[in-house]
Amino acid sequence: MSKKVIFIVDDSATMTMSVKSNLQMHGFEVHTAGDGAQALAKLKGGFKPDLIITDINMPNMGGLELIKNVKALPGFRFVPILTLTTESDSSKRDEGKRLGATGWLVKPISGADLLKVVKQVLPGA
Amino acid sequence: MQIQSKPFVSVLGATSFVAAAALLVFISPWLHEDFFPYLGVGPSWDYALVMLTSVGIMAVMSRVVKAMFSLAKFDTEWPTASRHMPRQQVADEVREVAPYLEVMTQQLDGAVKETEVGVMALMEAMNAIHHVSDLQMQRIQDSDTSGSALTSALEEKVMVDKQLAMILQMFVDKQRADAELNILRIQRLREVKSLTPLVDVISNVARQTNFLAINAAVEAAHAGDTGRGFAVLAAEIRQLSSRTAEAAINISEKIKAATEGIDDEMRNATEVDDRNSASGSMQRVIRDIDEMQERFSAVSGSLLGVIEGVKTGHHEIIMQLSEAMGKIQFQDVIRQRVEQVQGAMNELNDHLQNMADQLVDKPWDPTTMVHLRERLEQQVSNYVMKSQLETHQTVTGKSADSGQDRPSIELF
Numbered sequence: 001m002s003k004k005v006i007f008i009v010d011d012s013a014t015m016t017m018s019v020k021s022n023l024q025m026h027g028f029e030v031h032t033a034g035d036g037a038q039a040l041a042k043l044k045g046g047f048k049p050d051l052i053i054t055d056i057n058m059p060n061m062g063g064l065e066l067i068k069n070v071k072a073l074p075g076f077r078f079v080p081i082l083t084l085t086t087e088s089d090s091s092k093r094d095e096g097k098r099l100g101a102t103g104w105l106v107k108p109i110s111g112a113d114l115l116k117v118v119k120q121v122l123p124g125a
Numbered sequence: 126m127q128i129q130s131k132p133f134v135s136v137l138g139a140t141s142f143v144a145a146a147a148l149l150v151f152i153s154p155w156l157h158e159d160f161f162p163y164l165g166v167g168p169s170w171d172y173a174l175v176m177l178t179s180v181g182i183m184a185v186m187s188r189v190v191k192a193m194f195s196l197a198k199f200d201t202e203w204p205t206a207s208r209h210m211p212r213q214q215v216a217d218e219v220r221e222v223a224p225y226l227e228v229m230t231q232q233l234d235g236a237v238k239e240t241e242v243g244v245m246a247l248m249e250a251m252n253a254i255h256h257v258s259d260l261q262m263q264r265i266q267d268s269d270t271s272g273s274a275l276t277s278a279l280e281e282k283v284m285v286d287k288q289l290a291m292i293l294q295m296f297v298d299k300q301r302a303d304a305e306l307n308i309l310r311i312q313r314l315r316e317v318k319s320l321t322p323l324v325d326v327i328s329n330v331a332r333q334t335n336f337l338a339i340n341a342a343v344e345a346a347h348a349g350d351t352g353r354g355f356a357v358l359a360a361e362i363r364q365l366s367s368r369t370a371e372a373a374i375n376i377s378e379k380i381k382a383a384t385e386g387i388d389d390e391m392r393n394a395t396e397v398d399d400r401n402s403a404s405g406s407m408q409r410v411i412r413d414i415d416e417m418q419e420r421f422s423a424v425s426g427s428l429l430g431v432i433e434g435v436k437t438g439h440h441e442i443i444m445q446l447s448e449a450m451g452k453i454q455f456q457d458v459i460r461q462r463v464e465q466v467q468g469a470m471n472e473l474n475d476h477l478q479n480m481a482d483q484l485v486d487k488p489w490d491p492t493t494m495v496h497l498r499e500r501l502e503q504q505v506s507n508y509v510m511k512s513q514l515e516t517h518q519t520v521t522g523k524s525a526d527s528g529q530d531r532p533s534i535e536l537f
Contacts, residue, residue, distance in 0.1 A: 014457055014460075015456075015457040021248055021251065022451065025443050025450075085509075086509050087509045087510075088514075090531055093535070097537045101537060104535045105533070107454050107457060107458060109454070110452075111449075117534060121536070
């Protein structure tokens with residue numbers, strides 16, 4: 001069975017490495033991008049992950065805008081997108097939900113909790 | 126408030142004296158004509174008390190005048206002993222806040238970068254631990270595979286050996302049974318040999334009967350015609366004894382033929398039986414094979430236990446490393462909080478520079494000035510974390526609207 005592919009988008013190098021290492025330990029293939037603009041360019045270039053995990057507050061393009069753009073791409077309507085952010089503003093969370101996010105995770109998140117959520121949104125993981 | 130300049134003190138002293146003198150003139154008649162006589166104070170004491178009272182009034186008046194001067198916002202420069210920092214100097218000092226804050230901002234930047242470097246190194250080390258554990262796991266799985274193959278092969282061989290041993294045992298048992306039957310047969314044949322003396326007896330009887338028949342024939346011949354019948358009978362008896370003797374010789378020969386070599390055969394059969402009983406060692410071989418298999422199973426079981434233990438340990442390592450990776454996310458939280466503080470420090474610097482400008486260079490327009498208190502409140506809109514709002518609320522004593530508590534993990 002091929003590995004599930006997860007795409008992490010975050011401007012924090014430590015955050016990216018932490019989540020990537022955690023998921024790789026559990027058998028996932030992980031790709032990363034440093035902001036929304038980089039991520040969108042990669043997706044438009046043909047890369048199609050099974051799951052996207054994105055921060056909200058990032059330079060160049062934030063997470064909410066990324067979600068909106070990704071959902072508009074052909075073939076990405078049903079790709080699950082989780083946010084992983086320190087953002088506590090309820091209005092932004094509601095907007096994320098409205099734009100099509102699958103879930104909202106607040107940093108810091110434990111390794112076990114992250115894995116549990118990923119397996120929940122990725123059938124067969 | 127201590128005012129040290131001489132001209133000022135002179136003016137103050139003169140003013141106090143005048144005020145005191147006026148007061149004394151005003152209340153003097155009442156003092157001399159009513160108050161002192163009422164107290165029973167004589168003329169000499171009268172004047173002394175007036176002097177003392179004058180000094181006291183002067184001291185009080187000087188204090189009152191001092192207070193009035195301080196309230197009047199006295200801002201004239203006194204080159205020799207000014208009590209306030211000059212405006213230009215204040216403005217210069219405030220402008221020095223900019224590089225001071227810049228240094229502190231860079232210090233915070235450096236601190237955040239150091240935590241980032243440290244955390245990255247820590248994660249590299251944790252990944253290395255995971256890699257080593259993975260390699261160990263791989264080696265254990267290879268051993269497990271080889272061990273399982275070896276166990277299967279050995280079990281198969283043991284089964285084949287046991288079957289072979291059982292077949293051999295059956296053969297040996299059959300051989301033994303045949304040997305026993307053989308011995309039995311030989312023993313029966315030996316008993317036939319014991320008939321030989323009986324045959325001798327028969328031969329003797331036949332010989333003696335023959336002698337008797339001969340004697341009978343002789344007597345019959347002596348008897349003449351009356352003994353003719355007896356002579357015939359004697360002749361018959363002689364024939365009978367002759368046939369009996371022949372039969373006895375025949376039987377004896379046949380017994381001899383049958384039992385010839387029987388002793389050798391018996392010896393051989395006994396030796397074969399001994400050999401068969403000696404290889405009840407086949408039973409021992411089967412037992413040894415069983416014991417070997419049991420020991421091997423025990424060792425295999427023990428090795429499987431070790432392998433399972435390593436697998437469990439590997440899984441536990443992954444879980445613990447995974448948890449540690451989650452805890453390391455504190456660094457990103459710290460970074461964001463520090464960045465917000467750096468932004469606030471920059472804003473404070475802008476505010477102070479603006480104040481310095483308005484102190485000496487630019488006209489002060491209170492309508493356009495944003496007070497620091499307002500800037501502090503505006504910081505609330507820059508917060509992203511609940512903890513930042515809570516800190517603000519704790520320090521300012523104001524309730525910051527943190528909104529409804531939402532779960533940290535929410536799937537839509």
